[in-house]
Amino acid sequence: MYQDNVIRPRMTDSPAFLGGTAAVVFAAACLSGAGQSGLGGLLAPVVNSLSAPALRTVAVALTLALAFTANIHLIGKLPLRGQVIAVWTELLLLFLVFFDSFDLSYSFIGTKVGFMITQGVLTTVYVSAISIAFAFVFALLGSTAKLSGNGFAVAVASFYTSFFRGVPLLIQIYLIYLGIPQLGYVVDAIPAGVMALSLCYGAYMTEIFRAGIMSIPKGQWEASRALGLTPWHTLSRIILPQSMRLIIPPTGNQFIAMLKDSSLVSVIGVWELMFLARTQGRAEFRHLEMLITAAVLYWALSFVLERVQAHLEKRFNRAHR
């Protein structure tokens, strides 16, 4: 976004803003009865001497308001990068405290996490990777068909995108897994899941590809044709390489989304990450541990992919730097 050049005093230095924030936090903490919550337990050594519950709430709320305001004030003094790092760390810590308050058994997570990675993460990643590769092909075919002058191709492609974007992925998985055997072809769980994922994401990506191709000025087509290139060569050598710059970032986004949507394949019995998360802790009545472990693993995967995507974006943007 646009960086304004007018220099104003920092908001986090203004007493009115800080006072207002403190008052809001104090009021919210008082109203939600902070003294009785888990937060009150955290401050227990200090506030337990106060016997009246109302007094305890006020004490906890006051501490909270002061700490929060001081925190904002201090972070406000940092440069932008420092602010980002500080707030990230704080949010992450809060998250960990939140998880920790569930009274989790870390030793149990320790015994299971290896299998969740070797079996679960591996299956999730390879199912998603194969699916995105197929989806890429479907999208390329779909978008060229949609932009072609052939009535049949346009009809088939628009029918395809309409159906696969209009029906929930879960239903598509069921339809493919249960429906195709009625025709006499028995598909296994993983091929059925890959088929559903790639058809569905192919339909979404068709629109991304179409937008990418249409963004290239018409003059490029005309110039290529004038030079005697065939329409196919124009598309593959001139138009697509240029439109990749616009296609790659949203495709990476789709892959990250697919990574998580692939958890739907667990309903047909594929032992991927979500399936293991739901089943591993069941015998020990420790499903919360497994769900949190899966959440962290999915998050870590997405984080890595975001980095990869940023790198790709940079690469395809070379010409425009």
Add this chain to the structure above:
Amino acid sequence: MKRLAFAAALAGLLAAGTAHAGEVLNRITQSKTMTVATAANWPPQSFVGPDNTLQGFDVDVAKEIAKRLGAEAKFVTPEWGIITAGRWSGRWDISVGSMTPTTERTRILDFPAVYYYTPYVFAVHQSSPAASRADLNGKVIGVEAGTTTEDYINGRLKIDAVGVPPFTVDVKPKEVRTYGDSMGPLDDLRLGNGTRLDATVSALPTITGAVKRGYPVKALADKPAYYEPLAIAIDKGDADFGSRLTAIVDQMKADGTLKTLSQKWYGDDLTTLR
């Protein structure tokens, strides 16, 4: 003539979903593997054990059946709804998954043998004053969706099997809440008496297991609400395989194998009615 051939091809195509007599049995004896569909999150029947393989009562029973057929058991774990939907198209040969042979299910699956019975009980929070089922009238009761507990609490349960003792639905709940799995009601019940739920209907082994893991719940002490007969299921149409399975289960009951397995996993003999 052409039309006739087309109709025949179409009929063949439609029939491809169901099994033919002896087909499944032949497949098992030839490949020496019996593919078993079972759940993966239903202890102590079948669950993922500490060594990351399936284990439990159903798994042991399936392995024993496979052994007596001269084959090795291989397990697949599709969602429960997909197993009970029938038309397995040979993806798996048999379900040893504690399935209740309800009237509706007998339309799409065959149940060659009932291999044990589970008592179903009402469970409440530890601090609940309820002492018998009569105290639960007008309360909020949670059940697992798509199971016999849901049909029972709504007064729709019909069990179509021999030797099931008659039961009556004598609780009129204010509200029935349904959950996606059997842990849902217990997780809500543990929050406190009446916080989200007042009671749940569940299999006695599930309640016992939860109590063992420190859930603050207890089963009501009166007679079980109903007994659920649990059967082996196969796809429609292979009578040879069915009669072979009936004979094997009878044999396992007679020589005490089934009883030993029940003692091992439930600490109790659930293979006969009391």
